[in-house]
Amino acid sequence: MTGRTLPDRAPVVIVGGGIMGVSIAYHLAAAGVRDVVLLDKGSLGSGSTCKAAGGVRAQFSDPLNITLGRRSLDTFATFADRFDQEIDFHRVGYLFLLSDRDDVATFEHNVALQNELGVPTRMIDVAEAKRLSPLISTDGLLAAAYSPTDGHCTPESVVLGYATAARRAGATLVPHCAVTGVDVRDGRIRAVQTNGGTIATSAVICAAGAWSAEVGSWVGVDLPVTPLRRQILITEPVTGLDPDTPFTIDFATTYYFHREGQGLLLGMSDPEETPGFKLNRSDDWLPRIGEVMEHRTPALADVGIRSGWAGLYETTPDNNALLGRASTVSDFIYATGFSGHGFLMGPAVGEIVRDLYLDRTPFIDIGALDADRFRGAVHRPELNIV
Missing domain, CATH: 3.30.9.10 (D-Amino Acid Oxidase, subunit A, domain 2)
Incomplete structure (x- = not known):
């Protein structure tokens, strides 16, 4: 961990500092949530995000994914003006x-x-x-x-833009600080354990990408990633x-x-x-x-x-994301399992997770992406996956 001092407590802790984490941190802080904390075991974006090909598109086979892609494309198109960060967005199709x-x-x-x-x-x-x-x-x-209207841009620049905006809005982003566990008592989250100390909190957002299954296991939630x-x-x-x-x-x-x-x-x-x-x-x-x-x-x-x-x-088993709020433990929200397309959906997902945390209705019904769907027999696989 870096020499940065961790806060003793926070209303919400985000685990993962890729596109999902920094987008969520920005949208929460911009909505007025104070003292948001984001933790990542490495540098921001150093997991899957900055290893991505940078493609952004809305060409999918599932209406939910089409809508998430289209909503995010609107953000990428205006990102430089909104966040004062050039992302080399090339709308070449x-x-x-x-x-x-x-x-x-x-x-x-x-x-x-x-x-x-x-x-x-x-x-x-x-x-x-x-x-x-x-x-x-x-x-x-x-x-x-x-x-x-599809295209590609630079993932590192998008992460930097969101991270800078999140910090300006009051969020605390701590790289090189590994989360090692989550304390749960009586079905409620009490604290997050890290290699730099303990943060008391009542809410955790899992945006840990390929490492999300372990995070889910800490609170007894199956995230099949x-x-x-x-x-x-x-x-x-x-x-x-x-x-x-x-x-x-x-x-x-x-x-x-x-x-x-x-x-x-x-x-x-x-x-x-x-x-x-x-x-x-x-x-x-x-x-x-x-x-x-x-x-x-x-x-x-x-x-x-x-x-x-x-x-x-x-x-994930059906190549669709896991996006929702856990039913078995209070205030555990997850945004993961995007099967290679999380970067292009990050802006829209940040809005959705903000609304889930604030008990607002998101701009689209995400019920079909609940992690509990795999308990049933009917899945709807995303076909346009490469």
């Missing part, structure tokens, strides 16, 4: 490349739903997909889905790279890329990956992504790799 007839039918349904909810997605033909993303090979493609390694590469400069290249995803393989400076950021899920807190880069993955790159973006065959890293998805 998201382009999903489709090579399977069933996927085309699914995306046609999704696009209709997105349009009903105000997202200007459209199905396009292969020729237009090639025009939008010139680096791709169209071999095997049948169609594509495109939304011009599983860590899964995902890897990202950054290329050397790409000659003639179109600055308006959209965030392009080959849906069948999950291979994706977007512009990053003069080069590209690219990644792909690994079908052979196993769960666990693995943050090292795996050499076994490189030949697999290389094979897909050679097929879908042969123009990149001779481009060198400059750097890369590994991060963690916080997956």
